[in-house]
Amino acid sequence: xxxxxxxxxxxxxxxxxxxxxxxxxxxxxxxxxxxxxxxxxxxxxxxxxxxxxxxxxxxxxxxxxxxxxxxxxxxxxxxxxxxxxxxxxxxxxxxxxxxxxxxxxxxxxxxxxxxxxxxxx
Numbered sequence: 001x002x003x004x005x006x007x008x009x010x011x012x013x014x015x016x017x018x019x020x021x022x023x024x025x026x027x028x029x030x031x032x033x034x035x036x037x038x039x040x041x042x043x044x045x046x047x048x049x050x051x052x053x054x055x056x057x058x059x060x061x062x063x064x065x066x067x068x069x070x071x072x073x074x075x076x077x078x079x080x081x082x083x084x085x086x087x088x089x090x091x092x093x094x095x096x097x098x099x100x101x102x103x104x105x106x107x108x109x110x111x112x113x114x115x116x117x118x119x120x121x
Contacts, residue, residue, distance in 0.1 A: 032059035032067055036116040037103055045105070051114050055081070055104045064104045075109040 036042075037052040045052060055064055061079040068076050086100035108114070 032056045032063050033071070033104075038116075046116075049108045049110065049112070051106045051108070051116060053104050053106065055102050057102055059102065059104065061104075064106070068106055072114050074112045074114060076106055077109050078107040080105040080107075 032055050034054045034056060037054055039052075042052040053064070053068075059081070061081055064081070065076045065079050068074065068079075081102060081104050083102050084100050087098045089096050089098050
């Protein structure tokens with residue numbers, strides 16, 4: 001017996017289309033990649049098909065692989081991740097810290113490229 005006359009409504013079950021998640025978003029990448037790393041070593045690694053990206057602190061190898069493949073439409077063979085720890089520095093007599101970061105080295109399949117840096121020819 002209900003006091004205020006609330007009635008339960010039956011929910012319609014809609015069929016889920018291919019490529020959509022249950023929340024309705026369509027294959028969105030989560031944004032673990034912050035930026036490509038541009039250094040002498042990273043530019044030299046591009047010749048062997050490896051690319052270096054700065055990633056978020058909570059990024060994992062499978063997440064980085066999925067995001068690179070989705071964003072750049074390439075086949076990723078291997079992902080290596082390393083963490084650069086923060087280091088203390090002294091500037092004008094005051095102690096500070098250089099922030100640490102996490103980077104991912106991504107190896108692509110043979111013959112595939114990503115244009116991430118502007119090399120001077």
